[in-house]
Amino acid sequence: MNIGILCYPTYGGSGVIATELGKALAVKGHTIHFISYNQPVRLDTFNENIYFHEVRFNNYPLFKFPPYETVLTSKIVDVVKNHNLDVLHVHYAIPHAAAAAMAKNILKKIGIEIKVVTTLHGTDITLVGKDKSFEPVVSHSLFESDVVTAVSNSLKNETHKYFNYDGKINVVPNFIDFQRFNKQPKDHFKKMIAPNNEKVIIHTSNFRRVKRVFDVLEVFRKIAKEIPAKMLFIGDGPERNMLEKECMSCDLCRDITFLGKQEAVEEILSIADLFIIPSETESFGLAALEAMACEVPVISTNTGGLKEVNIDGVTGFTSDVGDTAKMAKDALHILKEENLAQFKSLAKMHSLKYKLDTILPIYERLYQ
Numbered sequence: 611m612n613i614g615i616l617c618y619p620t621y622g623g624s625g626v627i628a629t630e631l632g633k634a635l636a637v638k639g640h641t642i643h644f645i646s647y648n649q650p651v652r653l654d655t656f657n658e659n660i661y662f663h664e665v666r667f668n669n670y671p672l673f674k675f676p677p678y679e680t681v682l683t684s685k686i687v688d689v690v691k692n693h694n695l696d697v698l699h700v701h702y703a704i705p706h707a708a709a710a711a712m713a714k715n716i717l718k719k720i721g722i723e724i725k726v727v728t729t730l731h732g733t734d735i736t737l738v739g740k741d742k743s744f745e746p747v748v749s750h751s752l753f754e755s756d757v758v759t760a761v762s763n764s765l766k767n768e769t770h771k772y773f774n775y776d777g778k779i780n781v782v783p784n785f786i787d788f789q790r791f792n793k794q795p796k797d798h799f800k801k802m803i804a805p806n807n808e809k810v811i812i813h814t815s816n817f818r819r820v821k822r823v824f825d826v827l828e829v830f831r832k833i834a835k836e837i838p839a840k841m842l843f844i845g846d847g848p849e850r851n852m853l854e855k856e857c858m859s860c861d862l863c864r865d866i867t868f869l870g871k872q873e874a875v876e877e878i879l880s881i882a883d884l885f886i887i888p889s890e891t892e893s894f895g896l897a898a899l900e901a902m903a904c905e906v907p908v909i910s911t912n913t914g915g916l917k918e919v920n921i922d923g924v925t926g927f928t929s930d931v932g933d934t935a936k937m938a939k940d941a942l943h944i945l946k947e948e949n950l951a952q953f954k955s956l957a958k959m960h961s962l963k964y965k966l967d968t969i970l971p972i973y974e975r976l977y978q
Contacts, residue, residue, distance in 0.1 A: 732893030817847025
């Protein structure tokens with residue numbers, strides 16, 4: 611099939627999943643056309659079945675903000691017409707599903723039919739959903755889609771709650787490429803981070819307020835009072851500078867390292883003993899799943915899709931948002947030598963349910 615994929619090209623979960631899905635489909639012989647304003651960061655390998663179409667727009671003095679959605683719609687129409695696409699798979703409701711709905715109607719008027727699959731990833735519903743000014747556009751986009759999917763049951767339920775959409779929503783979870791996320795610890799790296807065999811704890815995110823990175827620091831403070839430990843922060847974002855300043859003001863600065871954005875996050879996860887994700891909301895929790903695939907148990911909140919990914923008492927523990935005391939207590943329980951190996955094993959075992967080979971055929975059936 612000829613499949614168009616619309617996604618954000620950044621490190622965010624929706625862009626990563628969309629890109630990895632497209633790459634896997636191309637390996638299976640489908641022709642994939644990525645449509646975005648930049649080449650997706652995970653589009654790092656050459657495949658003769660993959661094409662990238664850049665959405666370019668000019669800044670006109672007339673517009674205070676560039677009319678990206680309009681330019682995106684025109685690019686969709688152009689790619690569908692010139693490359694005979696069968697299906698558009700759009701990731702994220704705003705602006706991709708809205709642009710696809712408009713393009714679909716334009717193409718219909720010139721005798722071209724295109725089917726649209728819309729995948730909802732999270733903040734396109736949980737944040738946009740709280741802004742009523744977007745509701746009519748998102749609801750219309752969902753009704754114009756031929757298939758709607760969500761990455762968790764929690765997100766499915768929130769979509770029905772916030773939007774005027776009563777159609778079917780297929781739950782198709784995110785996935786892991788186990789050829790990449792496979793625990794292969796580099797002993798020299800572990801020795802460099804934890805020279806005295808300290809426990810290694812990791813958090814990775816975009817450092818937005820919703821990720822509650824200061825809760826990570828508070829949990830680590832409590833852990834470090836009890837056992838020798840090192841903390842690695844991976845990623846970048848608006849809260850990072852304030853977090854670094856907070857770290858400098860405490861006695862644990864020497865035990866905390868900020869690694870910034872890392873493409874090969876699996877190599878860092880491979881040396882970890884624990885992963886902390888105390889988010890205010892997560893519609894799925896892909897970062898947690900990636901950690902579990904590398905045999906790293908998880909401390910998380912119990913919001914959204916996290917409790918579907920991180921099984922309380924099995925792959926780690928879940929807590930109410932902001933309950934750093936419980937998170938630290940649970941973390942110390944996991945990190946006990948008599949407990950850690952079992953938690954690591956169960957985390958890996960559970961993550962195998964999210965194999966790419968399992969999820970890919972689901973999407974192919976939806977396309978058909």
